[in-house]
Amino acid sequence: MKKRGNGFLAAGLLLAGTLAALVLLGMFWTPYDPNAMSAGPKFDSPSLAHLLGTDNFGRDIFSRVLQGAGTTVSIALAALAGGAVCGTAVGAVTGYCGGAADEVLMRLNDALTAFPSILLALVVISILGPGSRFHVTLALGLVFIPSFARVSRTAFAALRDVNYVKSARLMGAPGWRIVLVHILPNTLPVLLPALTIGFNNAVLAEASMSFLGIGVTPPEASLGYMLSEAQGMLFAAPWYAAGTGFAIVLLVFSVGLIGEGLRQRDGGVL
Numbered sequence: 001m002k003k004r005g006n007g008f009l010a011a012g013l014l015l016a017g018t019l020a021a022l023v024l025l026g027m028f029w030t031p032y033d034p035n036a037m038s039a040g041p042k043f044d045s046p047s048l049a050h051l052l053g054t055d056n057f058g059r060d061i062f063s064r065v066l067q068g069a070g071t072t073v074s075i076a077l078a079a080l081a082g083g084a085v086c087g088t089a090v091g092a093v094t095g096y097c098g099g100a101a102d103e104v105l106m107r108l109n110d111a112l113t114a115f116p117s118i119l120l121a122l123v124v125i126s127i128l129g130p131g132s133r134f135h136v137t138l139a140l141g142l143v144f145i146p147s148f149a150r151v152s153r154t155a156f157a158a159l160r161d162v163n164y165v166k167s168a169r170l171m172g173a174p175g176w177r178i179v180l181v182h183i184l185p186n187t188l189p190v191l192l193p194a195l196t197i198g199f200n201n202a203v204l205a206e207a208s209m210s211f212l213g214i215g216v217t218p219p220e221a222s223l224g225y226m227l228s229e230a231q232g233m234l235f236a237a238p239w240y241a242a243g244t245g246f247a248i249v250l251l252v253f254s255v256g257l258i259g260e261g262l263r264q265r266d267g268g269v270l
Contacts, residue, residue, distance in 0.1 A: 006265060007261070008257050008258075008260045008261035008264060009257070009258060009260075009261025009265060011261075012254055012255065012258035012259075012260070012261055015250070015253070015254035015257065016254040016257075016258060019069075019250060019251060019254055022069070023066070023069050023070050023073050026063075026066025026070045030060075030063035030066050030067060031051075031062060031063050032059075032060035032063045033063070034060070034063045034066070034067040035059065035219050035221075036060075037057045037058055037059065038057070039058055039060045039063075040058050041054060041058060042054060042055075042056055042057065042058045043055070043233075043237045044058070045239060046239050050062065052239055052243035053237060053239040054237075055229070055230075055233065055237060055240055056233060056236070056237070061240055061243055061244075062243070064226060065223070065226070065243055065247050067220075068222050068223040068226050068244070068247075069223060069247055071133070071216055071220060071221060071222045071223075072206050072207060072210075072222055072223045072248075072251070073203070075136055075137050075140070075202070075206050075216070076140075076202035076203045077199070077202075078137045078141070079136075079138075079139075079140035079144065079206075080141075080144060080195065080198050080202050081141075082137070082141030082144075083141045083144025083145050083147075083148055084191075084198065086145045086148075086149075087144060087146065087147065087148025087149040087151075088148055088152040088184075088191065090105055090109065090145065090149040090152075090153070091149045091150065091151065091153035091154075091155070091156055092153075092156050092179050092183075092184070093105065094149070094156075094157075095152065095153040095154065095155065095156025095157040095160065096157075096160050096179055096183065097175075102153075105149070106149075106150075106153065109145075109146045109150060110146075112145070112146045113146045113150070117201070118143075118205060118209075120142070120143050121142075121205060121209065122139075122209070122214065124139035124142055124143075125139045125209065125215075126214075130214040130215070130217070131215075131216070131217040133216055136206060136209060136210075136215050136216060139209075140205055140206065143205070144202070147194070147198065148194065151190060151191065151194050152187060152190075152191065154190075155187040155190045155191070156179070156183055159186055165182055165183060168182050189262075192259075192262050193259045193262045196256065196258050196259030196262065199255050200251075200252045200255050200256055200259075203248065203252055204248075206224060207222070207224030208224060209224065210222040210223070210224030210225040211227055211228045212228075213225070223244055223248050226244045227244045227245060227248070230245075
């Protein structure tokens with residue numbers, strides 16, 4: 001089992017590293033200007049000049065996929081970071097302190113969890129206004145707080161009474177030091193797989209919102225919005241939908257492999 005888990009982890013890291021290099025490359029350089037009209041013939045099929053062909057405006061699809069992947073990944077990472085930090089902080093307080101803080105915060109957490117995540121994100125976007133990268137990031141970040149709060153609360157509650165924590169408490173270590181130094185590092189086997197799942201959910205949520213036209217909007221490229229454009233060209237330019245959809249699948253698949261490898265390496269913690 002451990003050997004198999006390492007295989008998943010190695011494959012995921014290799015694929016994710018390759019995709020990360022392409023995404024970073026797309027932030028600084030693309031073969032063509034992603035928004036340039038007539039970069040090639042309209043509906044030109046994939047070739048050496050245009051690896052994923054061109055769309056109805058003659059824009060190079062490969063360049064747009066690189067830029068769109070950068071937009072999607074950056075939003076997903078920012079939203080995940082915000083949700084993970086806030087959710088873990090809530091989980092640390094409730095799991096370590098317990099008592100009234102636990103009851104109040106977890107009841108609020110349960111109320112947020114009662115709403116489907118994508119519906120909650122849509123409500124936040126409708127209040128803040130669509131089309132803004134910051135608004136999309138904030139909406140998705142709020143959505144991830146409840147899941148990380150619950151996962152981290154369970155981990156902190158399980159570790160608050162172990163021997164090394166009791167020893168640190170008896171030696172007079174302050175609560176914040178016990179939480180940050182003695183407990184938090186030992187919750188990583190639980191939090192890391194949760195981060196991989198959260199990243200995939202963030203990518204799919206951002207793509208879904210942009211597909212519906214309430215996420216990132218033109219002229220900024222986004223994989224979800226590009227997929228929405230591509231559905232009207234399935235017969236004229238099927239490579240548009242294929243290239244964009246395959247990019248989303250690869251992003252999710254690579255991080256999913258990493259998450260599976262982490263879970264199997266740590267003996268199926270989740």
